[in-house]
Amino acid sequence: MKTFFRQQLARYTDRQAELEFLLSREDIMKDMEQFLKLSREHTDVAAVASRWARYQQREADLAGAQDMLSDPDMAEMAEEEIAGATVELTQLEGELQRMLLPKDPDDARPAFVEIRAGTGGDESALFAGDLLRMYTRYADRCGWKTEIVSESPSELGGYKEVVVRMEGFHNGTGAYGALKFESGGHRVQRVPATETQGRIHTSACTIAVLAEQDEAEAIKINPSDLRIDTYRASGAGGQHINKTDSAVRITHIPTGIVAECQDGRSQHSNKAQALKVLTARIHEKDRSERAAKDAAERKSLVGSGDRSDRIRTYNFPQGRLTDHRINLTLYKLLQIMEGDLDDVVQALQAYEAAEQLAALELGMV
Numbered sequence: 616m617k618t619f620f621r622q623q624l625a626r627y628t629d630r631q632a633e634l635e636f637l638l639s640r641e642d643i644m645k646d647m648e649q650f651l652k653l654s655r656e657h658t659d660v661a662a663v664a665s666r667w668a669r670y671q672q673r674e675a676d677l678a679g680a681q682d683m684l685s686d687p688d689m690a691e692m693a694e695e696e697i698a699g700a701t702v703e704l705t706q707l708e709g710e711l712q713r714m715l716l717p718k719d720p721d722d723a724r725p726a727f728v729e730i731r732a733g734t735g736g737d738e739s740a741l742f743a744g745d746l747l748r749m750y751t752r753y754a755d756r757c758g759w760k761t762e763i764v765s766e767s768p769s770e771l772g773g774y775k776e777v778v779v780r781m782e783g784f785h786n787g788t789g790a791y792g793a794l795k796f797e798s799g800g801h802r803v804q805r806v807p808a809t810e811t812q813g814r815i816h817t818s819a820c821t822i823a824v825l826a827e828q829d830e831a832e833a834i835k836i837n838p839s840d841l842r843i844d845t846y847r848a849s850g851a852g853g854q855h856i857n858k859t860d861s862a863v864r865i866t867h868i869p870t871g872i873v874a875e876c877q878d879g880r881s882q883h884s885n886k887a888q889a890l891k892v893l894t895a896r897i898h899e900k901d902r903s904e905r906a907a908k909d910a911a912e913r914k915s916l917v918g919s920g921d922r923s924d925r926i927r928t929y930n931f932p933q934g935r936l937t938d939h940r941i942n943l944t945l946y947k948l949l950q951i952m953e954g955d956l957d958d959v960v961q962a963l964q965a966y967e968a969a970e971q972l973a974a975l976e977l978g979m980v
Contacts, residue, residue: 616670616708616711617976619976620711620712620715620976623715624663624664624667624670624711624715625667627660627663627664627667628664628667628668630660630664631657631660631661631664634653634656634657634660635657637653638650638653638654638657662714663711663714663715666707666710666711666714667711669707670704670707670708670711673700673703673704673707674700674704676696676700677696677697677700677701677704679696680693680694680696680697680700681693681697683696684697712972713968715972715975716968716971716972716975717971717975719792719795721791721792721795721826722788722789722791722792722795723784723788723789723791723792724789724790724791724792724826724827724828725780725781725782725783725789725790725791725826725827726780726781726782726789726790726791726794726795726824726825726826726827727764727778727779727780727781727824727825727827727891727892727895728750728778728779728780728781728794728797728822728823728824729776729777729778729822729823729824729825730743730746730747730750730774730776730777730778730779730820730821730822731743731775731776731820731821731822732769732773732774732775732776732820733800733818733819733820733821734818734819735803735816735817735818735819736818737769737770737771737773737807737809738803738807738809738816738818739773739818739819739820740769740771740772740773740774740775741769741771741772741773741807741808742773742801742803742818742819742820742929743769743773743774743775743776743777743820744772744773744774744777745773745803745952746801746820746822747774747777747779748952749951749952749953749954749956750779750781750794750797750954750956751779751954752953752954753954753955753956754781754783754790754954755954756954756955757783757784757785757790757793758783758785759781759782759783759785759790760781760782760783761779761780761781761782762779762780763777763778763779763780763878764778764779764780764876764878764888764892765777765778765875765876765877765878765889765892766778766878771809778892780827780888781794782827786961791824791825791826791827793960794824794960795824795826796824796960796963796964796967797822797824798822798823798824798926799821799822799925799926799927800819800820800821800925800926800927801819801820801821801822801926801927801929802817802818802819802925802927802928802929803817803818803819803820803928803929803931804816804817804928804929804930804931804932805929805930805931805932806931806932815932819925823899825892825895825896825898825899826895826898826899827891827894827895828891828894828895828898836867836890836893836894836897840867840868840869841865841866841867841868842865842866842868843863843864843865843866843886844863844864844865844866845860845861845862845863845864845882846860846862846864847860847861847862848861848862848877848878860882861877861881861882861885862875862876862877862882862885863875863876863877863882863885863886863889864889865886865889865890865893867893867897870897870900872893872896872897872900873893874889874890874892874893874896875889876888876889876892925939926938926939926940927939929948929952930948931948933946933948934946934947934948934949935948936948936951936959938959938962938963940963940966941962941963941966943959943962943963945958945959
């Protein structure tokens with residue numbers, strides 16, 4: 616293991632000792648908020664420190680076994696120990712490097728997935744509907760809760776725009792952590808149902824994945840910065856549709872960011888949901904601006920989330936999905952469109968982890 620990582624890991628051992636001392640002090644034990652904060656940190660630090668201690672122990676075992684190789688009576692046993700220690704050290708090194716990666720605090724949050732039809736007219740709207748189905752099928756596989764926040768259906772099916780909220784955990788991360796790399800331009804190449812001559816058309820949709828923020832974040836928004844409009848909802852939704860001004864549109868005046876919701880049963884619920892979406896969009900704007908500033912220091916293709924970027928192509932004639940950011944190509948497009956997204960999600964997460972490790976080693980994170 617490289618010297619840089621050893622230095623980082625040694626700090627965890629030192630910090631664990633500091634935290635154990637602090638948690639034993641009476642004044643800390645009486646301050647419940649501080650005690651819980653330090654306890655949570657101790658849990659995280661101890662997990663890394665214990666794996667680091669195991670790594671060091673296996674290093675010592677390996678060195679001892681190598682010393683025994685010169686003894687003919689012990690050589691066979693030493694070779695077995697060397698093989699076992701080498702395998703475990705490789706595994707532990709990978710675990711420790713992943714533990715050192717900076718954690719995105721938003722990864723555990725629910726996500727708003729916004730899908731908008733782009734170039735391609737009706738075919739683009741149909742593709743937007745297909746993407747919504749793909750993500751909701753994936754959410755079902757993960758056991759997540761899904762809820763349509765707002766929708767603008769197209770005349771021939773599909774959506775001009777649709778926003779869906781997803782909540783749950785999968786493989787140790789929340790909906791946002793799993794889907795955050797889906798933001799960007801998605802291009803489809805296929806023969807549309809409306810095409811009579813069998814020609815392949817190309818159309819596109821844009822996707823934005825936003826982390827839902829705590830209510831405390833919404834409270835921080837100055838009410839005087841908001842313009843709230845109500846209007847009559849349209850589309851399916853029950854007898855109240857088109858009879859009451861239940862739909863809500865909220866505009867954040869300083870940024871011009873707009874969010875609306877019409878699928879709730881009341882103006883109150885629509886306003887609450889629209890405010891959550893608005894807060895998530897404002898948060899994402901701040902995140903994007905920070906990422907743009909960091910781009911000069913650390914270039915990450917996966918983390919940009921620029922909606923104008925063409926990040927992925929869905930080629931139906933070839934049964935192919937290609938993610939252009941990481942040069943990933945999978946010939947299982949029909950399964951993917953049915954929600955089998957794990958290979959894509961895990962490849963993107965692995966790429967980002969490798970990028971972070973490289974940046975961490977350079978001292979740039």
